[in-house]
Amino acid sequence: MTTNLESESPPASRTRILDRAAQLILDKGFAATSMRDIASSVGVKAASLYHHFASKDEIFTAILERGIEVMVTAFEQVEATSTSEAETLLREHVRAHLGSLFEFGPYTAAHVTTFHNAPPVIYDAIVPRRDSYEAMWAGLFDRLEQQGSLNASDTSIARLVLFGGMNSTIEWFDPAGVLTLDDLADMIVDQFWHGVGSANAAHSRRAASGGAR
Amino acid sequence: MTTNLESESPPASRTRILDRAAQLILDKGFAATSMRDIASSVGVKAASLYHHFASKDEIFTAILERGIEVMVTAFEQVEATSTSEAETLLREHVRAHLGSLFEFGPYTAAHVTTFHNAPPVIYDAIVPRRDSYEAMWAGLFDRLEQQGSLNASDTSIARLVLFGGMNSTIEWFDPAGVLTLDDLADMIVDQFWHGVGSANAAHSRRAASGGAR
DNA sequence: CACCTTACCTAACGAATGTTAGGTAGGCCA
DNA sequence: TGGCCTACCTAACATTCGTTAGGTAAGGTG
Numbered sequence: 322m323t324t325n326l327e328s329e330s331p332p333a334s335r336t337r338i339l340d341r342a343a344q345l346i347l348d349k350g351f352a353a354t355s356m357r358d359i360a361s362s363v364g365v366k367a368a369s370l371y372h373h374f375a376s377k378d379e380i381f382t383a384i385l386e387r388g389i390e391v392m393v394t395a396f397e398q399v400e401a402t403s404t405s406e407a408e409t410l411l412r413e414h415v416r417a418h419l420g421s422l423f424e425f426g427p428y429t430a431a432h433v434t435t436f437h438n439a440p441p442v443i444y445d446a447i448v449p450r451r452d453s454y455e456a457m458w459a460g461l462f463d464r465l466e467q468q469g470s471l472n473a474s475d476t477s478i479a480r481l482v483l484f485g486g487m488n489s490t491i492e493w494f495d496p497a498g499v500l501t502l503d504d505l506a507d508m509i510v511d512q513f514w515h516g517v518g519s520a521n522a523a524h525s526r527r528a529a530s531g532g533a534r
Numbered sequence: 535m536t537t538n539l540e541s542e543s544p545p546a547s548r549t550r551i552l553d554r555a556a557q558l559i560l561d562k563g564f565a566a567t568s569m570r571d572i573a574s575s576v577g578v579k580a581a582s583l584y585h586h587f588a589s590k591d592e593i594f595t596a597i598l599e600r601g602i603e604v605m606v607t608a609f610e611q612v613e614a615t616s617t618s619e620a621e622t623l624l625r626e627h628v629r630a631h632l633g634s635l636f637e638f639g640p641y642t643a644a645h646v647t648t649f650h651n652a653p654p655v656i657y658d659a660i661v662p663r664r665d666s667y668e669a670m671w672a673g674l675f676d677r678l679e680q681q682g683s684l685n686a687s688d689t690s691i692a693r694l695v696l697f698g699g700m701n702s703t704i705e706w707f708d709p710a711g712v713l714t715l716d717d718l719a720d721m722i723v724d725q726f727w728h729g730v731g732s733a734n735a736a737h738s739r740r741a742a743s744g745g746a747r
Numbered sequence: 748c749a750c751c752t753t754a755c756c757t758a759a760c761g762a763a764t765g766t767t768a769g770g771t772a773g774g775c776c777a
Numbered sequence: 778t779g780g781c782c783t784a785c786c787t788a789a790c791a792t793t794c795g796t797t798a799g800g801t802a803a804g805g806t807g
Contacts, residue, residue, distance in 0.1 A: 365754090365755070365756095366755075366756060366757080368755085368756070368757080369754070369755050369756075372753080373754095
């Protein structure tokens with residue numbers, strides 16, 4: 322019997338290894354996460370990981386790719402099903418992206434925190450896929466702009482700033498707290514769409530109507 | 535004569551070591567940056583670094599602290615000199631924070647990208663100082679809210695989302711490009727204050743008046 | 748039953764890591 | 778001049794790293 326010292330742990334499938342590794346990488350970063358760390362989190366010895374992956378880089382690459390995959394799937398699902406007008410459509414997309422960060426494992430969160438200083442070999446392998454996700458959002462923003470819904474002096478910058486705001490949530494938002502992801506998406510989109518400066522009359526409604534969707 | 539093999543390089547002062555180390559850490563992360571990496575960037579052998587710092591952790595801690603110091607100084611300078619009303623005051627603060635990220639060495643940039651998964655020892659040593667910087671912004675936002683200038687349903691979240699947007703600029707903004715940091719600050723504050731959704735009439739002015747300040 | 752595959756193991760490899768010991772050479776001050 | 782300090786060096790240390798070699802045992806299949 323393939324003796325399992327950590328008796329609670331299920332067999333070390335590829336998925337399980339990636340799950341644990343992604344969480345560790347999210348917590349400590351890629352370089353600071355050793356194969357022995359990953360192995361012990363899975364309940365296995367380091368050498369055993371090489372039956373499932375050829376190298377540490379392959380694990381890392383798989384995690385970053387899965388992170389994109391989660392985001393792309395979420396995005397496409399909104400595109401496929403939504404019939405909403407501009408602001409609501411954006412709200413659905415923001416909610417979907419937050420979902421990618423919090424609701425489908427640590428992959429997307431690990432991706433957005435680790436990608437920008439990944440080793441060049443890995444970075445280069447991932448960047449095309451990542452660009453294609455960015456292109457989806459760029460396309461969405463272009464559509465919104467062309468239909469006159471979006472009035473930024475630079476659409477790309479508006480999008481990148483929004484993204485920075487969304488991605489930063491993994492550093493401070495607690496999905497188990499009082500606010501739900503729906504609440505958070507509402508707040509982010511309200512801020513993005515209407516602004517939070519007092520010059521805008523549109524805001525009193527939000528303050529009055531409360532958080533829950 | 536303290537023979538210097540890299541003849542172009544000035545003596546390895548504490549500051550010079552921190553400069554180079556911060557840049558490396560910004561590029562590759564803390565764990566992936568070795569003492570030998572830092573030493574060779576400075577033009578010195580690894581052992582020589584221990585004449586200036588007791589350990590790698592001490593270097594890292596000094597960098598993160600310096601990153602905060604830069605931000606705090608920038609913030610306090612605005613507070614001390616500005617007499618502006620709400621929106622302009624915020625604009626000055628945003629511009630100051632962007633300045634910290636781009637104009638005073640790699641310290642603040644290294645801080646914001648590395649802090650959240652620093653080793654616990656370092657994290658714990660830094661977190662009080664960082665909290666105090668956050669408290670400055672929280673205080674600013676409270677004042678704006680109390681004077682009725684700010685209308686977010688949750689002021690903290692509005693602030694954190696803004697911060698995420700600002701800090702993300704180090705991943706995509708090129709200060710040597712067409713846009714200046716002044717331009718960028720304008721765009722970020724316009725987006726934050728007025729929103730970029732078409733429902734807001736306030737925007738046509740920006741689209742018309744162009745980017746440069 | 749014999750045999751293969753799958754999943755794990757122990758043991759070890761060379762390389763890289765942070766760090767220390769101990770030495771050398773120039774500049775400054777008594 | 779002699780001695781100390783500063784700034785660097787070479788060499789080595791123990792440890793940890795990613796990775797490989799080779800073995801064992803369980804479960805399925807002929």
